[in-house]
Amino acid sequence: MHPRSIRLAALSLALAAATLIAATPAQARPAGTIPAADVTPSDTGPVYSATDRLAREVAGALADSATRGRVLAGTTAGPVDLLRARLGSRADRAAQAANEAVLAAKGLPAATGSVLQLRLASSATKAASAALPLVAAASTDDAMTSVAAYDPAGARILLDPVRVPGRAVLVVEVNVARAMEQGLAQVRQELADRGLTGARAARTTQAGYWATKVNAIRLSNDQETWIKGSAEIFNVVAGFGLDGQPTVNVVEMPYLDNDGTVYYPNQLLVHFNTYKYNLADVVMWEDDGDTNYRDLATALITALLTIVDYGTYTPLVTAIINAMPASWWTDDPDYVDSWYTLSTGSSGRLNGAAANGWMDVTPYWVQQL
Template identity: 75%
Template sequence: MRPRSLRLAVFALGLAATTLIASAATPAQADPAHAPRGTDAAPAGVGPVFSATDRLAREVAGALADPATRDRVASAVTAGPVDLLTAGFGARADRTARSLNQAVLAAKGLPETTGSVLRLRLGHDGMAGALARSERPLVAAASTDDTTTGVVAYDSAGGRVVLDPIRLPARPVLVVEVDVRKAMDRGLAQVRQELVARGLTPVRSTVTAQAGYWATKVNAIRLNDDKEPWIKGAAEIFNVVGGFGLDGKPTVNIVEMPYLDNDGTIYYPNQLLVHFNNYKYNLADVVMWEDDGDTNYRDLAKALITALLTVVDYGTYTPLVNAIIDAMPASWWTDDPDYVDSWYTLSTGSSGRLNGAAANGWMDVAPYWVQQL
C-alpha cells in the first residue's frame, strides 16, 4: 500500500476536504503482455534504487532457469521473504546481488554496516498454489512510481513481460524489493542522530511541576484507499512531529507507525504521538510520510535541518508543516518518500476525529496524562 502523493498546490489553496472512504478490493487476474525481446525502454520508476532492483530481477529470473534452483527458491519464498544476499542463485547472480546491495545502500544514504537490504518475496499470497504446481514464475522489481502503467517482469529465458499494475497476473511473480522496514529503522536512527547533533530534537524533561505531563494519544487511524498496484508491499509510515522546544528553538521528533500497513483499514494503536513536556507552546504539528524504498535518509536529515534552522520563534506559535514540506526536494513529490498527510496545531486539548489537511486520512485522538513515576 502506498498513500498517493499530494501536490503542493493543496496547501497553496488551503483545502480541507472530507475523508474519502473506499474499500480495498482483491485484484482480478490478467494475462501478461509480452514485450519484444531486446526492448530497452526503461520501466517506470527509474531512480537509482529501482534501477538496481530491476537489474537484479533480470539476474534472478535467469538463475531460475535451473530447475533445482527454481524449486528451492519457490519453497523458500512461499514461507516468507528471502534475503537475496544469502539465497544462493549462483556465482554470477550472487556477485550482482552483493554489488547492487552496496549501490542501494549508497542511494539511500545508509552505512555499509547496515548489511543486506534486498529481498525476494511472493507477489501475492494467492500465487503460492501456482508455485507449488511448479509453474515457472516471472521476476519483477517493486516499482517506486505511483503512476506506473505497467509492471515489467522477466522470465527465465530472458524475455520481458509487461503486466497490468492493477489486475493480478495469472502467472506467479516473485518480487525483488528493498527491505524497507530494516532500511527505515536504520535510516531514521541516523536522522535522529543528526538532529540531536544539531540540537533540533528535544531532551526529554524528567521532572515536571505537576508530576507528569500531557500527551496526544492516537486511539484510531485510517488512510484512504488509492487503488495502488498489486506489486507494492505494505506501507512503512513515519511522522515528523514538530514544535518549539523549551529553549524556543524549532524541534522535531520522528514517530514511526509500523502497524499502518494498509490503506482503507482502521487501526487502533493507542499510540502516544505528541509529548507536550518537550514544547514551549501548547501546540505541535504532524507531517506524515511513507517510504517504499527510495528514501535517502541523509537527504531527509539535511532537509529537516535546513527547514528548522530557518524558523524563528517570535513569541507566538508558528506552524512548522509548511516549512518542513517546502524544504523537501521537488523529486520527493513524484518519488519516495511520499507525502501522506499533515495535521496542524495539535494541542493538549485535541480530542475526537481530526481529518488531515490533505484529506488523505484521519486520526481519532484524545488527551493523555503521562504520570511521573
C-alpha cells in the first residue's frame, strides 16, 4: 500500500473510532468534545510545539473582553496576522518567540517576517455561542484522534476531530501560502546555484517551444479534519537538462485548495525548452505547515546529483521520493501523487501513479515574441 494510502487508511480508522465516541451518549458534555482520558494528541513536531504553546497564551489573552471582541471581529472577516493582533504584552512576546521558532523549524530566514496567523476554525461557528472561544493549534497529523484546545482560564479541552464544535474555536496556524512562497523561492535559488534548474541551457528558437498545459485537475478526498485549512500544493517537475544533468522546476498550484473539487487552471506545467529528452516527470506535494525548505532543497540536490544520463531517459520520480526524509511521510509535507514521462504529445486525462488524482492535459505551443 502506498505511504499516503496507509496514512489515509489510518485516518479513516481514527475518524471512525472518534465518530463512535461522539455517538455514545455523553454525560451532558459539550458537542464536539471528548473526555480527556479517552485520547491523547499525537503531534510532537517543532512547528506544532511552538504553535500549541502560543495557542495557550492567545487563549489567556482572550479573557480580556476588549481584546476578545476585537479578535473575534477580526477573525470573522478572515485570518489575522498574529504579530499584528495586539493581544497584550505577554501574548505578543509569545507570538514573536513562536514565529522565530517556526521560521527556524521551516528553514526560513528571519527576514521572512510573520508566518503565523489566527483563523476562525469554521464558518459554522461565526455566530459564536455565548461561551468564551477556545484556541487550538492547527495539527499537522493526518491520523489525529483529538484536537487540543485551551479556554481563557487555561483549561485544556480535547475536541472531536470529526465533528465541528458548536463553540467558537480560533486556530493558531502557519500562513502556509506566505511561507511556501518564501520557502520555494529559496529552494529554486539553491537548485540554481548547483546548476540543477536548466535555466542556463534553455533551448530557444525563433519559432517557440512545446509545453504541457493543465486544463483541469482533481485530487481525491483525503478526509482532512475541520481544524486544517486549505491545502497548499506544489510540484517538482524533473527531467534531464540539455547538458545531460538532471534538472527540476518547482511549480506551485495555489488555486488547488480543496480535494474532491475540479479546477480549470489552464496552467503550463512542463516547459520542454529546458530538457534534452522529450519527457519529464511530476511529483506533487502538499504542504500542511511543517515543511523545512532547506531540507527539501538538500534532499532534491542529493537525489539529482547521483543520477547519470546514460543516453536514454530514466524516470526520476523514484529517486526524488526516496531522497525525502522518512518524517516527510507523516504529513510534513504530504506526498500527493506522481505522473511519469509526460511528453510534448501528452494529451487527455492522466491518472496519477498513486491513484490520488488526475490531470487533463494538452500540448501547448509557446510562441516566441
